[in-house]
Amino acid sequence: MSYRVLRRAMVAGAIALAFPLAASAQVKVGVTVSSTGPAASLGIPERDTVSLLPTEVAGEKVVYVVLDDATDTTQAVRNTRKLVTEDNVDVVLGTSATPGSLAMIDVVAENQVPMISVAANASIIEPMEGARKWVFKTPQNDLLMAEGLAATMEKQGVKTLGFIGFNDAYGDGWLDVMRKAAEAKGISVVSAERYNRNDTSVTGQILKLLASKPDAVLIGAAGTPVALPQRELKNRGFAGQIYHTHGSANNDVLRVCGRDCEGIILPSGPLLVVDQLPDDHPAKVSAKAYQTVYEGKYGAGTTNTFGGHMWDAGQLVVAAIPVALESGAKPGTVEFRQALRDAIEAVTDLSASQGVFNMTETDHSGLDERARVMVKVVDGKWTYQPDL
Missing domain, CATH: 3.40.50.2300 (Response regulator)
Structure with a gap:
């Protein structure tokens, strides 16, 4: 193939490539x-x-x-x-x-x-x-959910709260907003421990947490890694209420955590319990x-x-x-x-x-309060708790 023929072919190819792109924004x-x-x-x-x-x-x-x-x-x-x-x-x-x-x-x-x-x-x-x-x-936003948690804690008579969360920006943010929301309700955060998302043990952190004798514990983590401190708290016989953030609101958490997740309470978006919501909830139609x-x-x-x-x-x-x-x-x-x-x-x-x-x-x-509902794990299932 001559240089002239090759050049014409290259130009034609370039034009063929360029025009479809321009015509198909x-x-x-x-x-x-x-x-x-x-x-x-x-x-x-x-x-x-x-x-x-x-x-x-x-x-x-x-x-x-x-x-x-x-x-x-x-x-x-x-x-x-x-x-x-x-x-x-x-x-x-x-x-x-x-x-x-x-x-x-x-x-x-x-x-x-x-x-x-x-x-x-x-x-x-x-x-x-x-x-x-x-x-x-x-x-x-974390603060929107933390305020819902603090209100529930107040209803349930919690006065002292322990915290264990991710050792990253998620845990940092939750510890900060939970302190503010808890203090507004007269609840003191008496201990705070951290762990990494890929850790395989939190025994040391949980022992320190329990030494402060909190009425309740909040796990400030997300996804299936939340099961690690949840299980350890149960294994150590903690009898107080365990709360979670909306980062735990998925069925994989229940699958991994099993019986150890029974009774946990957390704030969630309405989608998690859409079938249990009243028909007039503003997000029900869209969530459904x-x-x-x-x-x-x-x-x-x-x-x-x-x-x-x-x-x-x-x-x-x-x-x-x-x-x-x-x-x-x-x-x-x-x-x-x-x-x-x-x-x-x-x-x-x-x-x-x-x-x-x-x-x-x-x-x-x-988003505002219409994006928050309180839920509890009852018999291994997420249940809508409008009175919490």
């Missing part, structure tokens, strides 16, 4: 979740939920690029950088755990890509300034819709609250896309990403699986 959603590693019980249902999200919105094709960060903060950052610089996504969803989500913030901000985290800690979106203006999240779609694909009883957080992130994107398109900006551009960020921030009265979202310039969580 599409909204690209990047996703990084922890579908392996210690947070896998969170990340797997989040990953599985992505396949249920719409592939066309307002006449535009929507595609999803899903990566696993293995509950590793460095990998979460690496995934995020790939999604925004190589895949040119318009929005990032994830990740499952707080440390990874916090580490992703600078990457999305420097590339001006909106991010919706599915991790809980309020530090992901607070203080709402600088890089965080690009970041939103769907799980309930997600349950129907998820269990239609994955089987009866498989609905998971963490998958619900990803579903809600998807609903925020679906609500924002038409508004962003009205600006005239095209998917794949800086202008569209800015318009999408602005549209997410303007979402109001969006009923989703975990509550009703009302985003503002200063609140990128947007």
